[in-house]
Amino acid sequence: MTAAPYADQPVPMPRGRRSTELLMLVFALAVVLFAYGAASLGLSGKMPSGPLVYIAIFGVLMLAAHVAVRRYAPYADPLLLPLAALLNGLGIVMIYRLQESGRNGNPGNQVAGLAASATKTQLLWTGVGVLALVLVLVLISQARVLQRYTYTLGALGLVLLAIPAVLPTSHSTVNGAKVWIIFGGLSIEPGEFARLALAVFFAGYLVAKRDALALAGRRVLGIDLPRARDMGPVLLAWVASLLILVFETDIGTSALFFGLFIAMLYIATQRVSWLLIGIALFLFGTFITANLFSHVMERFTVWLHPFSGSNPTGIAYQPVQGLEGMAFGGLFGTGLGHGQPYFTPLVQSDFIFTAFGEELGLVGVMALLLIFGLLVQRGLRAAIAVNDPFAKLLVGGLSFVLALQVFVIVGGVSGLIPLTGVTTPFLSQGGSSLVASWILIGLLVRVSDSARKPAPQPIQDEGMTQVVRAG
Amino acid sequence: MNRALFRISLVCLAMFGLLMLNMNYVQAFRASSLANEPGNIRVFDEQFSYQRGTIVADGDGTNVTIAESLPVKGSDTYRRYYPFGKVYAPITGYDSIYGKSGIEEAENSMLAGTNPKLAVRNFTALLTGKQKQGATVSLTISPTAQEAAYHALATETDGHAAALVALNPSTGAILAMASYPTFDPNDFTTFNGAQLDKIDNELLRDPTQPLLNRAISMTLPPGSTFKIVTSSAAFSTGKVANTSTTIPAPTVLTLPNGHTLHNDDDEICGDGNPPIIQAFWLSCDTAFADLGIKLTAPVLRKYASLYGMNRGLSIPLAVAPSVLPEGAGWLDPSFTAMSAIGQYNDAVTPLQEAMFAAAIANHGKLMMPYLVQQVLGPGLSVISSHTPTVLSTPVSSKVAGYIQNMMYQVTHNPAGTAYLTAGPQATGGIDIDGKTGTAQNGINSDGLDDAVFTCFVPGKNIAIGVMVQGGGYGADAAAPLAVQVIKAYLGRHS
Numbered sequence: 001m002t003a004a005p006y007a008d009q010p011v012p013m014p015r016g017r018r019s020t021e022l023l024m025l026v027f028a029l030a031v032v033l034f035a036y037g038a039a040s041l042g043l044s045g046k047m048p049s050g051p052l053v054y055i056a057i058f059g060v061l062m063l064a065a066h067v068a069v070r071r072y073a074p075y076a077d078p079l080l081l082p083l084a085a086l087l088n089g090l091g092i093v094m095i096y097r098l099q100e101s102g103r104n105g106n107p108g109n110q111v112a113g114l115a116a117s118a119t120k121t122q123l124l125w126t127g128v129g130v131l132a133l134v135l136v137l138v139l140i141s142q143a144r145v146l147q148r149y150t151y152t153l154g155a156l157g158l159v160l161l162a163i164p165a166v167l168p169t170s171h172s173t174v175n176g177a178k179v180w181i182i183f184g185g186l187s188i189e190p191g192e193f194a195r196l197a198l199a200v201f202f203a204g205y206l207v208a209k210r211d212a213l214a215l216a217g218r219r220v221l222g223i224d225l226p227r228a229r230d231m232g233p234v235l236l237a238w239v240a241s242l243l244i245l246v247f248e249t250d251i252g253t254s255a256l257f258f259g260l261f262i263a264m265l266y267i268a269t270q271r272v273s274w275l276l277i278g279i280a281l282f283l284f285g286t287f288i289t290a291n292l293f294s295h296v297m298e299r300f301t302v303w304l305h306p307f308s309g310s311n312p313t314g315i316a317y318q319p320v321q322g323l324e325g326m327a328f329g330g331l332f333g334t335g336l337g338h339g340q341p342y343f344t345p346l347v348q349s350d351f352i353f354t355a356f357g358e359e360l361g362l363v364g365v366m367a368l369l370l371i372f373g374l375l376v377q378r379g380l381r382a383a384i385a386v387n388d389p390f391a392k393l394l395v396g397g398l399s400f401v402l403a404l405q406v407f408v409i410v411g412g413v414s415g416l417i418p419l420t421g422v423t424t425p426f427l428s429q430g431g432s433s434l435v436a437s438w439i440l441i442g443l444l445v446r447v448s449d450s451a452r453k454p455a456p457q458p459i460q461d462e463g464m465t466q467v468v469r470a471g
Numbered sequence: 472m473n474r475a476l477f478r479i480s481l482v483c484l485a486m487f488g489l490l491m492l493n494m495n496y497v498q499a500f501r502a503s504s505l506a507n508e509p510g511n512i513r514v515f516d517e518q519f520s521y522q523r524g525t526i527v528a529d530g531d532g533t534n535v536t537i538a539e540s541l542p543v544k545g546s547d548t549y550r551r552y553y554p555f556g557k558v559y560a561p562i563t564g565y566d567s568i569y570g571k572s573g574i575e576e577a578e579n580s581m582l583a584g585t586n587p588k589l590a591v592r593n594f595t596a597l598l599t600g601k602q603k604q605g606a607t608v609s610l611t612i613s614p615t616a617q618e619a620a621y622h623a624l625a626t627e628t629d630g631h632a633a634a635l636v637a638l639n640p641s642t643g644a645i646l647a648m649a650s651y652p653t654f655d656p657n658d659f660t661t662f663n664g665a666q667l668d669k670i671d672n673e674l675l676r677d678p679t680q681p682l683l684n685r686a687i688s689m690t691l692p693p694g695s696t697f698k699i700v701t702s703s704a705a706f707s708t709g710k711v712a713n714t715s716t717t718i719p720a721p722t723v724l725t726l727p728n729g730h731t732l733h734n735d736d737d738e739i740c741g742d743g744n745p746p747i748i749q750a751f752w753l754s755c756d757t758a759f760a761d762l763g764i765k766l767t768a769p770v771l772r773k774y775a776s777l778y779g780m781n782r783g784l785s786i787p788l789a790v791a792p793s794v795l796p797e798g799a800g801w802l803d804p805s806f807t808a809m810s811a812i813g814q815y816n817d818a819v820t821p822l823q824e825a826m827f828a829a830a831i832a833n834h835g836k837l838m839m840p841y842l843v844q845q846v847l848g849p850g851l852s853v854i855s856s857h858t859p860t861v862l863s864t865p866v867s868s869k870v871a872g873y874i875q876n877m878m879y880q881v882t883h884n885p886a887g888t889a890y891l892t893a894g895p896q897a898t899g900g901i902d903i904d905g906k907t908g909t910a911q912n913g914i915n916s917d918g919l920d921d922a923v924f925t926c927f928v929p930g931k932n933i934a935i936g937v938m939v940q941g942g943g944y945g946a947d948a949a950a951p952l953a954v955q956v957i958k959a960y961l962g963r964h965s
Contacts, residue, residue, distance in 0.1 A: 263479055266478075266479070267472050267475040267476055268475075269475075270474060270475045312508070312509075313510065320508075321512070323497060323505055324505050324506075324508060324511050324514075326497050326498050327501060327502040327503075327506055328505075328511075328513040328514070330498055330499070330502050330590075331498065331499060331590075339513075340513050343512050357494070361498065362494060362495060362499060365494050365498070366494065369487055369491055369494070373483075373484075373487040376483050376487075377480070377483075380476060384473050384476050392472055393472070396475075396476050396479060400479050400482070400483060403482075403483040403486055403487065406486075406487075406490070407487075407489075410490050410494075411486075411489070411490055411493065414490070414493050414494055414497050415493070415497065416489060416490065416493040
């Protein structure tokens with residue numbers, strides 16, 4: 001017998017690529033630093049002096065995240081952290097730029113509802129977000145750990161979603177959207193976290209039930225219809241999302257919630273019928289609520305006729321300002337600090353994308369969309385590569401809902417679809433969204449690490465299998 | 472599950488693709504229409520922060536600035552200035568913090584620099600660090616003709632509202648467009664909103680309507696000048712063979728509905744059956760009313776339309792349509808008789824009057840009237856340039872020749888209606904061919920008819936239409952205004 005060729009050479013180990021990550025992270029930090037300098041120059045004509053410490057702190061936080069990934073997820077996709085850092089950093093720069101508008105002798109108007117300490121707060125939340133990322137990496141060594149808490153997290157998600165609906169308005173409503181928990185100076189948007197908890201629940205539930213959902217049923221008109229009793233969870237999700245719509249006046253969250261569920265159902269069962277049923281239910285629900293509730297119908301009016309009659313100065317004022325701001329930016333934008341994004345109400349949160357459009361132009365928003373697109377693509381790639389069906393479902397669903405969220409808000413502010421209020425991940429001002437986004441990155445990092453981790457190496461060469469003959 | 476994940480990836484790709492397409496649509500394709508959306512705060516704020524384009528009148532080749540933006544001392548803003556005040560007001564319009572009119576409005580995207588044609592230049596300016604600048608709009612207006620027209624209207628109409636338009640018949644270029652009473656656009660350039668409100672309200676309430684650009688927005692009955700159209704129809708359809716063909720011209724014409732039509736002052740028209748040319752220079756109403764009945768209303772309307780009536784025009788200011796309308800009973804021959812002599816429901820603008828003469832002067836071809844000759848970029852490079860276009864061909868050159876002969880007699884035959892005021896003695900030897908009109912406007916009958924005159928100078932590129940509201944006889948109140956403008960213009964351009 002001859003030894004297999006190369007048997008004495010070690011199997012090549014996949015590289016962790018942490019150095020690549022560090023290099024790209026430094027590049028992302030450099031972009032953020034230059035953007036910050038440009039914003040400061042644009043506003044006051046001077047290079048920033050004191051607040052440069054913001055960027056230093058941000059850099060330290062991102063490097064800490066990198067160290068945590070290096071330690072706890074050494075084989076993770078090297079693009080995830082730099083992409084998230086770039087988005088978060090640009091968001092901080094824009095919030096700084098909006099905060100400074102009309103303050104400290106800078107030109108422009110002050111942005112309503114944006115405190116003079118908004119940048120500090122956002123930086124603080126970035127710190128909390130990074131901490132959450134580290135905790136996810138430390139506590140969840142494998143996605144499977146979460147599967148144990150399927151129903152716990154499902155219940156938690158529903159409770160989080162429901163809390164604002166039952167709280168009095170003073171503790172739950174900001175700008176007409178009843179989606180907050182407000183106590184003292186602290187306001188939390190529980191829906192952002194509920195989405196993550198429910199994604200875990202859906203993943204766990206569907207992994208357990210997917211065979212029944214996928215195989216049982218009848219074929220009608222070339223479409224495999226599921227059994228009526230399997231429809232239960234779908235209808236439950238539908239009713240829950242309609243309830244959010246009705247009681248919390250929040251079309252965006254309800255669309256994301258329902259979209260997440262339908263996408264995961266499809267990934268689990270591979271049955272197009274679930275997609276069709278889901279889309280039909282969504283359209284039907286929207287149609288009914290649009291006719292029952294004036295605030296839903298109004299969104300459609302604003303979407304279709306932003307410029308007719310008194311709309312531009314009335315109900316369509318905000319979207320019209322957003323559109324005109326982006327159009328004013330044109331191809332190359334006015335430059336950071338040179339535009340007038342402060343004309344658009346809530347430009348620091350729902351409409352922050354239009355501020356980027358105005359000041360960085362078409363070129364800038366194309367870059368932002370590519371960053372988001374790349375992030376989604378890396379997430380889906382991890383989902384395809386990983387073996388564990390639970391992790392596959394969870395990360396596939398979360399990546400999709402990230403794409404859907406960007407689609408809903410960017411499409412909304414740019415007039416592609418009716419406007420609904422959801423945050424722009426990483427960019428919008430607000431802690432809940434930011435921390436939830438970092439938890440999402442933590443899950444993607446964890447699963448991509450599992451997917452790329454080499455199979456355990458045999459401890460020693462045990463030689464060829466030997467046949468032992470008895471007697 | 473990987474196949475489903477792959478499909479989900481495609482859905483994500485499609486969503487990002489749609490977003491990118493839509494951002495391109497909003498920020499590139501729709502950018503200029505959004506910039507021109509009324510009430511766009513950003514564009515509004517920006518418009519006084521850089522130099523808006525200049526408007527020049529270049530009809531004499533002298534490049535006279537009639538509107539410009541000058542830096543305000545001690546601030547970063549620019550303020551609009553109109554060096555000639557009221558003279559060019561109907562042309563330039565005004566540019567205020569609340570709104571715009573005239574060329575300031577019609578060519579705003581060029582003057583403001585937001586037109587897509589200027590995008591490359593703006594981008595170059597951005598890269599080289601130069602300040603953004605609007606484009607220069609160069610007009611066909613001849614300062615000589617415009618000044619003469621404004622002063623004639625302001626001093627020789629006894630305060631009657633009036634307007635005059637001069638055209639170059641071979642191109643359609645508008646040489647002068649004056650309206651009286653008018654306003655001073657400099658009053659609108661203040662940055663003080665309250666003061667602007669006050670001025671605007673005063674002008675809007677002024678009963679003399681100074682903000683109305685009468686040259687293109689006022690329509691009055693054309694009266695006997697419409698006999699040009701009636702004759703065109705008669706010659707072109709063969710109802711009348713040539714200028715010496717006789718037509719019946721009774722002193723009193725009994726209309727089919729029993730009413731009677733008299734000539735002015737009950738004059739006798741020749742021998743009662745004169746050649747059409749004589750009926751034209753005497754301007755016999757009965758002759759042309761009778762001819763109108765024979766031609767019928769649809770034929771008259773067809774030729775009116777060929778002369779540019781019954782439609783709107785953009786020069787690029789919006790022109791009120793001159794009309795011979797189809798209304799209830801318009802086919803009734805008794806009404807047709809009145810239409811044929813420019814009464815009943817006929818109504819035309821002073822620009823339309825100029826177009827009647829211009830079509831004849833250009834041998835039957837009517838050129839599209841226009842104001843903007845060129846738009847010049849900040850480096851005086853040509854961004855767009857007007858090419859003359861034919862609006863229509865109302866008559867053949869033969870018929871145009873017949874009508875020119877008849878218009879010649881109006882001013883050269885001692886019995887012609889405008890012999891005394893636009894004949895060779897009155898013009899100092901300049902050969903003007905024209906047609907007078909004295910239109911009853913239905914409001915009064917005590918000498919306050921609307922005075923109309925349309926004319927051109929054969930071989931010279933000028934045709935004029937002038938209307939004086941309540942001025943009286945066309946020959947007396949309107950013709951002398953045209954003569955003054957022609958004298959001034961030819962004094963410079965011969």
